[in-house]
Amino acid sequence: MDADRHDVTLTVNGVAYRRNVESRLLLSDFLRHDLALAGTHVGCEHGVCGACTVLLDGLPVRSCLMLAVQANNHELKTVEGLAGTDGAYHPLQQAMHDHHGLQCGYCTPGILMTMTAFLDEHAAPSEDEVREALSGNLCRCTGYQNIVDAVMAAAMRMRS
């Protein structure tokens, strides 16, 4: 096989990894299957549903629209890195639990990553701003209302 392969060095959730990958390997597949960080979910593989959202150097990106090699020398954060090492929820995870912001939970990791990044930038968002920020993530179960409530509640808790 003459597939071109590359060394990739990156950190995910503070852990350093070095792997040799095919150039065409999607970042989402790399995280899920090569690094066994399967909490990042794949819903559409064309960048619409947002389920695969991870943070690249703190900013949300669709891991299905990136190649693993493009993450070389970058710092990633996935849903596995949200809770504290003691298992304590991030305020948004806690609020999602409290407000029933998830049903099947498949879109949830992408929503958590998108909206934690949003909350880092918007300490006191309006409901309209939350809905706008959330509109790049599709959820088929909840009708969004409880997710919106959870994000608003998390914002309040993070301010206090």
Place this chain on the structure above:
Amino acid sequence: MSTRSFGEPVRRNEDRRLLTGQALFIDDVELPGMLHAALLRSQVAHANIVRIDVAKALQRPGVVAVYTAADLGDYWRPGPLLVPPPPIPGIVFNERTQVPLAKHKVRHVGEPLAIVIAESRYIAEDALDDIEVELESLGAVVDLEAALGKASPLVHDDIGSNVSAQVHQAKGNYAAAQARAGCVIRRRFRYEHGASSPIETRGVVAQWDGRGNQLTVWDTTQAPVFIRNGLAAMLNLNERQVRVIAPFVGGGFGPKIMMFYPEEVLLPWISIKLNRPIKWIEDRLEHFFATTQERGQIHDAEMALTADGKILGVRDVFLHDGGAYDPYGLTVPINSQCTLLGPYVVPAYDSTFTALFTNLPIVTPYRGAGRQHGVFVMERLLDLAAHELGIDRAEIRRRNLIPPDAFPYDNEIIFQDFAPLQYDSGNYEPVLDMALEAIGYGTFKDQQTRARAEGRHLGVGVACYVEGTGIGPYEGAKVQVQSNGKVSIATGIGTQGQGHFTSFAQIAAEQLGVAVTDVDVVTGDTDQFYWGAGTFASRGAVVAGNAVNEASRAVRQKALKLAGELFECAETDLVIEDGKVSIVGIPEKFVTLGDLARQANPMRGAVKPGTEPGLESTQYFGPPRGATANGVHAIIVEVDPRTFDMKILKYVVVHDCGTVINPMILAGQIHGGVAQGIGNAFYEKLSFDDQGQLLNASLADYLLPTALEVPRMELGHTVTKSPLNPMGIKGAGEAGAIPVGPLVAQAIEDALGLPARGVELLEIPLSPSRLFELTKGAKPLP
């Protein structure tokens, strides 16, 4: 502390795994030596297969095997009929079920022609391009009326027509009703439902263990027990040799219960052949063709009324698009036929449908499962009659509601569960009143007038529905006290986000006096619970929930009996709470449930004859027929008369599903249903061309509603218990989705003053561009 949890908005037990990325979904299953499958699917809707040449694919490094229909030998056979036709006199049903790989002919775009097994999914997909296929294109059957024409190509040549089924059901005498009517409304309605589009697509992992002689299949199915039984039969294995696990499933909404999907048939067989585990995960493009969907019906319907708006009868003749095969029998069109009657007194009903084969993906139930189509026809007929007779839209509904003293109410026709369509209980008028009050119906006219003065176009809508839920045959549950005092529950249904890990725990916690968090629920693993039917028809909470209740009650009785013997007292002197059985009034005299469980499994001595070891019980529950839930949705929309963009300003749902186990979970079910209903009404349209090609097969083109389109919802509940199960529960899973189409159509008509302008909205889905077309040439806005 165990406080009362039943009926409370208890937060979910399953959340932690889902929120931290630790829940096992199908694509998370990783096994040593696992191979990957990709399917070559037809790009043509209807064609004869001339030649498939896989030689080049087999030469590609990393490819392990390629199979076509010819390679399957005796294993190739049409799938089972999932639901046989109901016992309705005169019924016509032509059974043509799907096949694992197309042989001789393809009948819809996406039908699989070959399967490649390779060391990685990437290689398997590369190899699809290596396969040479020669197809001889036949004309595609797409249009429902043309499908009936003499000149139409035939989807299944041997039938001699494209008729999948014909069913006539009636009550009363419609002709007589029509003859004495003060008003007859007759229209043609088109209703299209779409693709369920769970965010997780389907997937199958099959692992044959040659040493253990055991097949394990992980499957995103909603019905693991049926898959286990069917696979055992197909593979000539004992059922005990097959274990089917439905892990966490990322949304189902109906299509994940279709069976057998070709991949469910192929992967286990190939895993046995190759003695290697194999994974297949559907991609989003495949999902639009390879997973079942719902689509259209055309209704020619007529309603006869008295001059004061009382329904005398309804006559309906409709065509139903069933797609290329009919493995799910008649469930969808029967639901349309039955649910049309709604919460109303309809003395005469005459309904005939013809289900048709088309060269389009297979139609099976998707949340609502045909109920939407019927409700649309009924609700629109009432709106048209109200306009014709000069009666208020809410008032005409009120005049026709079934009165509370008329239950059980017999509609005299046969429902999808083969039982008579008999509503068990209900009290409809308060539900309508609550919804009208909440939406501000009485003062809306003023609000509308004020808005119009500002150049804004507001409209109100109100729609009623009933939902047959919680049908049989049965479910079971095993409830077991562990030696650590915690409780475990196993049941045969699968779960796709409905909160079963919590609602079933609440039921057991109530009986056994333990904390909800101390109850561990397993669903969807056939080795944990052997029997069951599945999660569909809003039945999980009703049927499995009652089984959990029965089993928990039996365990409670066992615990009381054992503790009574221990303390040498009467069982009535004992109380179960906080995980302990104690003597009433003497809380220090107690034994923990864990200790009782250990004592019930002694190392020495004898278990008395007629008793069983362990503190456990397995019980089953089967209702005589479905429980009928009901509700009213009300909406206020604002429509831009130039762009036809619609904004939902207010949305109200008032609903009665009997006893509520967990109002938080129930609200979530309603919210999600409404969101799917809004998608169906205004955004989601499967656009097939006349060759059967889907023109919008991506989530960028098939528009699921986002947080910007789905409004905040206001919910209200009334409780009319079902007499058909001890807990008085009715199902709620589909309620949110059912009446949104007619509601939106009605409100848009109102906002744009369409009735006075000679425009009627008689179809769903609507969209800005469709509204533009429909209103072209209409009288101008006043």
